[in-house]
Amino acid sequence: MKQSASYYLPDFKSVAIAAKIFVMAEAIAVVFTIALNDSMGPAVGRDFLFLSAYTLTIATISLGLLRLANPVIRKLSATAGSLAVIILMLIAIAIVTEGMIVALYDFHIISERWPAWQMTVLVHSVLIGTIVMLLGLRYLFVSHKAQTDAKAEQEARIQALQSRIRPHFLFNSMNSIASLTRSDPPRAEAALQDLADLFRVLLADARKLVPITAEQEISRQYLEIEKLRLGDRLSVQWVVSNVPRNALIPTLTLQPLLENAIYHGIEPRFGGGTVRIELWVDNPEVLNILISNPIPEVRKHAHGRGNKIAMDNIRQRLASHFFEAASLQTFEEGDQYHVKIKMPIVRNQGDSILAENGR
Amino acid sequence: MRETGAVPAVVEPRRELMKVLIVDDEKLARDRLRELVGEIGEHTVVGEAMNGSEAIAQTERLNPDVLLMDIRMPGMDGLEAAMHLMGLETPPGVIFTTAYDQHALDAFEVNAVDYLLKPIRKDRLAKALSKAGKLTLQQLQDFNQAQESPIVRTHLSVHLRGNIRLVPVQDVLYFLADNKYVTVRTPAEEHLIEDSLVNLEREFGESFLRIHRNALVATPYISGIEKDSSGTWHVTLKGLDKRLAVSRRHAAAVRRWARR
Numbered sequence: 127m128k129q130s131a132s133y134y135l136p137d138f139k140s141v142a143i144a145a146k147i148f149v150m151a152e153a154i155a156v157v158f159t160i161a162l163n164d165s166m167g168p169a170v171g172r173d174f175l176f177l178s179a180y181t182l183t184i185a186t187i188s189l190g191l192l193r194l195a196n197p198v199i200r201k202l203s204a205t206a207g208s209l210a211v212i213i214l215m216l217i218a219i220a221i222v223t224e225g226m227i228v229a230l231y232d233f234h235i236i237s238e239r240w241p242a243w244q245m246t247v248l249v250h251s252v253l254i255g256t257i258v259m260l261l262g263l264r265y266l267f268v269s270h271k272a273q274t275d276a277k278a279e280q281e282a283r284i285q286a287l288q289s290r291i292r293p294h295f296l297f298n299s300m301n302s303i304a305s306l307t308r309s310d311p312p313r314a315e316a317a318l319q320d321l322a323d324l325f326r327v328l329l330a331d332a333r334k335l336v337p338i339t340a341e342q343e344i345s346r347q348y349l350e351i352e353k354l355r356l357g358d359r360l361s362v363q364w365v366v367s368n369v370p371r372n373a374l375i376p377t378l379t380l381q382p383l384l385e386n387a388i389y390h391g392i393e394p395r396f397g398g399g400t401v402r403i404e405l406w407v408d409n410p411e412v413l414n415i416l417i418s419n420p421i422p423e424v425r426k427h428a429h430g431r432g433n434k435i436a437m438d439n440i441r442q443r444l445a446s447h448f449f450e451a452a453s454l455q456t457f458e459e460g461d462q463y464h465v466k467i468k469m470p471i472v473r474n475q476g477d478s479i480l481a482e483n484g485r
Numbered sequence: 486m487r488e489t490g491a492v493p494a495v496v497e498p499r500r501e502l503m504k505v506l507i508v509d510d511e512k513l514a515r516d517r518l519r520e521l522v523g524e525i526g527e528h529t530v531v532g533e534a535m536n537g538s539e540a541i542a543q544t545e546r547l548n549p550d551v552l553l554m555d556i557r558m559p560g561m562d563g564l565e566a567a568m569h570l571m572g573l574e575t576p577p578g579v580i581f582t583t584a585y586d587q588h589a590l591d592a593f594e595v596n597a598v599d600y601l602l603k604p605i606r607k608d609r610l611a612k613a614l615s616k617a618g619k620l621t622l623q624q625l626q627d628f629n630q631a632q633e634s635p636i637v638r639t640h641l642s643v644h645l646r647g648n649i650r651l652v653p654v655q656d657v658l659y660f661l662a663d664n665k666y667v668t669v670r671t672p673a674e675e676h677l678i679e680d681s682l683v684n685l686e687r688e689f690g691e692s693f694l695r696i697h698r699n700a701l702v703a704t705p706y707i708s709g710i711e712k713d714s715s716g717t718w719h720v721t722l723k724g725l726d727k728r729l730a731v732s733r734r735h736a737a738a739v740r741r742w743a744r745r
Binding site for chain 2: 293294295296297298300301302303304305306308309354355356357359393394395396422
């Protein structure tokens with residue numbers, strides 16, 4: 127059976143969940159024993175035994191009902207399932223409370239079959255039961271979420287790595303450099319240095335903010351390597367206006383987008399084309415990044431998986447720094463494909479944490 | 486099979502000198518191959534090409550024995566060029582060169598298609614050249630289908646007296662099957678190719694519509710559908726007087742398409 131990731135309800139047939147329910151029931155008995163008694167006395171033991179019997183019976187019957195209903199509950203959505211769990215446990219509480227009163231009457235401990243406090247006890251038990259159950263479900267939900275979050279984070283890391291290094295680029299660059307070591311050793315040396323710098327950044331912590339000048343520099347180095355391969359087919363146009371030099375942006379915001387632009391926009395075009403990078407600041411203090419590349423004449427494959435991973439990765443990192451204040455949009459206009467990023471300007475100075483992160 | 490040359494070749498190196506054509510869109514990659522082939526010393530580089538269509542033209546002109554060909558190139562890519570070349574009477578051997586693509590590598594292995602990984606090593610290149618085998622079209626088609634996203638050819642190749650004539654797929658009005666051959670109709674001409682409508686439909690199905698057991702029509706060229714007095718539907722085409730009959734089995738699908 128398929129379960130969505132948000133489905134947090136456990137398998138009620140498991141031993142672990144039974145243990146949890148009994149421990150919780152016993153904990154409630156302890157809490158109420160303490161609440162009912164001001165001082166230690168013989169009443170404490172009696173109350174504890176009585177309350178334990180009461181809560182454990184409820185736990186046993188609830189568990190029985192939940193196990194019976196387990197196949198049905200697992201077919202429901204998380205919300206409907208939770209509701210079903212609550213209703214089943216409330217039924218258990220009602221049955222046990224009624225049963226207890228009947229038993230007390232049968233054993234002549236109370237004189238009336240329908241005592242005046244019957245309603246009060248029932249209402250109290252139901253209220254307490256509901257609160258405890260909501261807390262219990264909340265606990266299950268949170269622990270389930272912690273587990274899935276850990277899994278998601280791992281996946282995100284792998285994806286982030288893939289979005290940063292396109293092996294196609296790495297191995298083609300190495301081939302170019304291998305070629306240059308014979309024909310033009312100084313250029314081969316320069317290319318190796320650029321590649322080394324690029325990989326230092328690629329392998330560093332992707333969560334940090336860096337000065338925009340550093341990101342521009344690494345992008346330039348990356349573009350130099352691509353120019354080695356593509357020669358005249360790649361031309362690059364930077365248009366930078368009124369951007370403060372100490373503005374900080376998430377590391378590797380520009381470079382992966384340039385890599386996409388080249389991979390999807392320049393390489394497939396016979397005559398190549400121009401990648402245009404525009405950086406400017408709006409009032410109030412919003413940094414705009416616009417990357418444009420021509421759309422190839424023949425689109426052999428749609429913008430592939432690598433493209434989406436890179437975009438999603440940048441989006442995530444923008445959101446983790448700026449929440450809703452930052453955005454990444456893509457759009458086509460004529461024969462041009464654009465990626466536009468907006469983010470608030472954060473400056474290096476006076477903020478020690480950012481300065482440290484930004485190095 | 487491993488990367489070509491990775492396993493010691495059992496085949497005796499060829500004694501005869503081979504003519505090599507280098508096909509890559511990157512100048513540095515071509516330079517490197519030229520130098521390496523030169524250093525190996527047994528073969529000559531007879532020419533270079535920058536994409537698939539150039540590779541075909543150069544192959545016809547220079548008649549190389551083997552092509553060292555990149556796969557990812559602008560315009561026509563290496564795989565498509567190799568497919569067209571396989572229709573020649575004596576097709577050249579093809580060794581693909583590729584940077585990295587896990588899915589393509591798996592496909593190479595499965596279909597025993599020769600390939601070299603970039604950066605290219607001299608010893609592996611030497612071994613690959615010494616035992617470069619002949620490919621078949623079927624091998625290349627299987628290889629293509631085994632890739633993560635198979636390519637769709639940009640051209641069809643018509644073989645005339647040992648020459649390859651390339652017909653852009655976007656110029657094709659319709660395919661009409663007849664026994665062993667398929668007629669390819671463009672606004673100006675008709676060609677015969679050896680292929681099956683099933684294959685053509687699988688490859689170009691996105692822009693072609695099946696209207697009859699023996700006919701596939703290019704949807705961009707359809708100008709309308711009409712019913713004649715006998716109740717048979719026909720497709721009319723832009724810039725062509727001829728109407729094509731829609732079979733009863735396909736009538737519903739064609740009308741559904743027309744309503745879109």
